[in-house]
Amino acid sequence: MLCSAPLAALAQTGDAPPPLRASPELQEALPPAIRAQQPVFVRGDQLSGQPDVEATIEGNAELRRGDTVIHADRMHYDVPADRARASGHVRINNAGNRYAGTLLDMEVDAFHGFFSDARYRFLATGAHGEAARVDFIDRDHSVVHQATYTTCQRTDEATWQPDWILRARRIELDQTEDVGYAEAGVLEFKGVPILPVPAISFPLSDKRKSGLLPPTFGLDSVSGFEYAQPYYWNIAPNRDATITPMLMTRRGVSLAGEFRYLEPSYSGELAAQVMPNDSLRQRDRWAWRGLHSQVLPTPLGGVGLGLNIRRVSDDDYWRDFTQRGSIVGGGGSATRQQAERLLSGEGSLNWALGANSASLRVLKWQTLQDPLAPITPPYDRLPQLHWRFAPAPSGLGLGLGLDASVDADYTHFSADRRWYAQPNARRGYALAQVSRPFLAPAGFVTPRLQLHATSYQFDDPLPGGRLSASRVLPTFSLDSGLVFERDANFFGRSFLQTLEPRAFYTYTPYRDQSMLPVYDTAAMDFNFATVYTENAFGGNDRIADNNLLTLGATTRLLDPDTGAEAARFGIAQRLRFSDQRVTMPGAPVVSERLSDVLLGAGINWTPAWGLDATVQYNPKNGEFMRSTVAARYSPGAYRTVSAAYRMQKVTDLITVPDKQLDIGWQWPLNRLWGDDRTSPAQGAGRWYSVGRLNYSLQDRKLVDTIIGLEYESCCWIGRVVLERLQRSLDSSSTRVMLQLEFLGFSRLSLGANPLATLRQHVPRYQGLRENAPVPSRFSQYD
Structure with missing residues (x-):
């Protein structure tokens, strides 16, 4: 007979179901006093005892209280002591965590x-193991003796052995902090001991915890053998720190640290790295970085404070330490390389109230020079003060629908005169503009009038003896466009097709500006984002004398149900009515009446496919001056291929021609040999190829190369990555990175972290098992 009854009514036997109870999620929030009042239910083949005193259950014994369930062959329950003694095939389910023993x-x-x-299995990580004895301290703490620990999935094979396993004399499990502590252990992989573990802590979930992070080993042809041992300090939920001692056998010992904080009104991070007496450079090396953002309350509203400062000890720091986790940045392409050599030190205050906004900014650069590839340092801004007034159209009080704004800027430009033939200066700039948009469903017309006023005060006289200069220029523009729509069908698919012709005219009279120095100005790139703008220059030192008309058209294919853009095609060209005589220093006058033609296309026919292309075509000589074509294919998770071709020829703005092919990918390899399994749970693990190749067609060589293999098993992930990065015009660096990631336990790396490298360089890369869902306790509900 199967019996079930609450202990308070043990004399009344029956098979009615137990009463409704709170969900396990709600029970975790119950205080101990309320938990103590929860009823206890017992069930078994035979029940005997006294109500509210004791119960003895023989055969298929079961006891339930709250989120705890105990099964056994035999069980005795002492009601006043709330004590259960069970023997036989004993099983416990405590909020999804399972234990079994004798x-x-x-x-x-x-x-x-x-x-x-005992045998045990934890819900959050799927980790399990065996032990000679488990001591339960309380609901959140236990000690496991002579224990094993692994996350590898057990099979039904009698000879099953986990791919990796931790064997320890003693393991303490803290469910409050979700941390395990192992003593006198050894980590085995494929049956081979690979790492002695005198003491180690490991996560029982994805919750942050203090403790030693996995060490990093490396071998560098310059620095020698490298060993880094980071320690993570979880100070509070909103503050943490990482401290990393590092040994380089040919350089010496360094110490790096990072501190992060997050408060309701401010946040930031501080990082520093110090190496006393670098043996190869015969000097002390250091670097530090500080980021801080904060809102300061004032009677006139909040003021935003921002700090971003990076500094290093010497010009060679980026070359010696950037690849090895320096706090100043990561290695990579020429753009990133230059960014590593230009270190900003910036502080700003920002304020806004109604139609007014203002900012005060101080910016000072540290430029790391390479004798073979020197960089002209940018101008420091000591300081820059900017004010903007932009009322809403109704705020003007004229009822004419006008958009108006005024921008005013004062900047003190300062730089080392060894790099510049022009003097430092203080520049004041103001731009007032007013426009009247006329909008309709079928199109728009927007006339705009601008007035530019600029004044310079030079620290030293210009050639000719002038200590000041000024310029005032008006600009008129007229932007207009139409929108036509129709239903269309292409390749058996229905679309809403648009046709959007656009005409943009701008006029600025000529003023000779050749005597004005250039501090923050450069010619803008010729593309669809700049072809419909009034000025051909970015910055405020040059205002182009334009008398030109830009004509263009765009057509789009839109999904009629979702509005998503399936395809886009565009064309644009400038018609110049007079020469552009205002140019950058050394650049020729622009006299061509017809500019190059811009052609653009974007196709996203399905979510998996994407294509973007922009072509600059010169109709006079019938040549393509610049082309960018990028395509991607991403049919699912961990499956992505992207390719980009970039070509540019010598123009007035570009002096060095270039042709590059950029390919990136992440793709499973198992199907190449007929393995169609989609999950490691279905059997053997999966192989992935991942990488990125940047090939210079101009120089016929690979510039940057990253090639790797990843292996995903049920309980571990292996990575090997080869990286070759171009560091300068005549030098490159190569390194091999290895990593074993024991899921739910730890990672071991040889060399730098390959996972961080793949995330930084491979487009749309997705880490294996990234964002894996945390299992619900109902998945192991008893």
């Missing part, structure tokens, strides 16, 4: 006692 003696609500010859 002998149990435990206070049920306090979850205090011991379990002999």
Whole structure:
């Protein structure tokens, strides 16, 4: 007979279901006093005892209290002591965490006692193991003796052995902090001991914890053998720190640290790295970085404070340390390389109230020079003050629908005169503009009038003896466009097709500006984002004398149900009515009446496919001056291929021709040999190829190369990555990175972290098992 009854009514036997109870999620929030009042239910083949005193269950014994369930062949429950003694095939399910063994003696609500010859499995990570004995300290703490620990999935094979396993004399499990502590252990991989573990902590979930992070080993042809051992300090939920001692056998010892903080009104991070007496450079090396953002309350509203400062000890720091996790940045392409050599030191205050906004900015650069490839340092801004007034159209009070704004800027430009033939200066600039948009469903017309006023005060006289200069220029523009729509069908698919012709005219009279120095100005790139603008220059030192008309058209294919853009095609060209005589220093006058033609296309026919292309075509000589074609294919998770071709010829703005092919990918390899399994749970693991190749067609050589293999098993991930990066015009660096990631436990790396490298360089790369869902306790509900 199967019996089930609450202990308070043990004399009344029956098979009615237990009463409704709170969900396990709600029970975790119950205070101990309320938990103690939860009823206990027992069930078994035979029940005997006294109500509210004791119960003895023989055969298929079961006890339930809150989120704890105990099964056994035999069980005795002492009601006043809340103590259960069970033997036989004993099983416990505590909020999804499972234990099994031969002998149990435990206070049920306090979850205090011991379990002999136990096996256990944790819900959050799927980790499991065996132990000679488990001591339950309370509901959140236990000690496992002579234990094993792994996350590898057990199979039904009698000879099954986990791919990796931790064997330890003692393991302490802290469910409050979700941390395990192992003592006197060894980590085995494929049956081979690979790492002695005198003491180690490891996560029981993805919760942050203090402790030693996996060490990093490396071998560098210049620095020698490298060893880094980071320590993570979880100070508080909103503050943490990482401290990393590092040994380089040919350089010496360094110490790096990073501190992060997050408060309701401010946040930031501080990082520093110090190496006393670098043996190869015969000097002390250091670097530091500080980021801080904060909102300061004032009677006139909040003021935003921002700090971003990076500094290093010497010009060679980026070359010696950037690849090895320096706090100043990461290695990579020429653009990133230059960014590593230009270190900003910036502080700003920003304020806004209604139609007014203002900012005060101080910016000072540290330029790391390479004798073979020197960089002209940018101008420091000591300081820059900017004010903007932009009222809403109704705020003007004229009822004419006008958009108006005024921008005013004062900047003190300062730089080392060894790099510049022009003097430092203080520049004041103002731009007032007013426009009247006329909008309709079928199109728009927007006339705009601008007035530019600029004044310079020079620290030293210009050639000719002038200590000041000024310029005032008006600009008129007229922007207009139409929108036509129709239903269309292409390749058996229905679309809403648009046709959007656009005409943009701008006029600025000529003023000779050749005597004005250039501090923050450069010619803008010729593309679809700049072809419909009034000025051909970015910055405020040059205002182009334009008398030109830009004509263009765009057509789009839109999904009629979602509005998503399936395809876009565009064309644009400038018609110049007079020469552009205002140019950058040394650049020729622009006299061509017809500019190059811009052609653009974007196709996203399905979510998996994407194509973007921009072509600059010169109709006079019939040549393509610049082309960018990028395509991607991403049919699913961990499957992505992207390719980009970039070509540019010598123009007035570009002096060095270039042709590059850029390919990136992440793709599973198992199907190449007929393996169609989609998950490691279905059998053997999966192989992935991942990488990125940047090939210079001009120089016929690979510039940057990253090639790697990843292996995903049920409980571990292996990575090997080869990286070759161009560091300068005549030098490159190569390194091999290896990593073993034991899921739910730790990572071991040889060399730099390959996972960080793949995320930084491979477009749309997705880490294996990234964002894996945390299992619900109902997945192991008993």
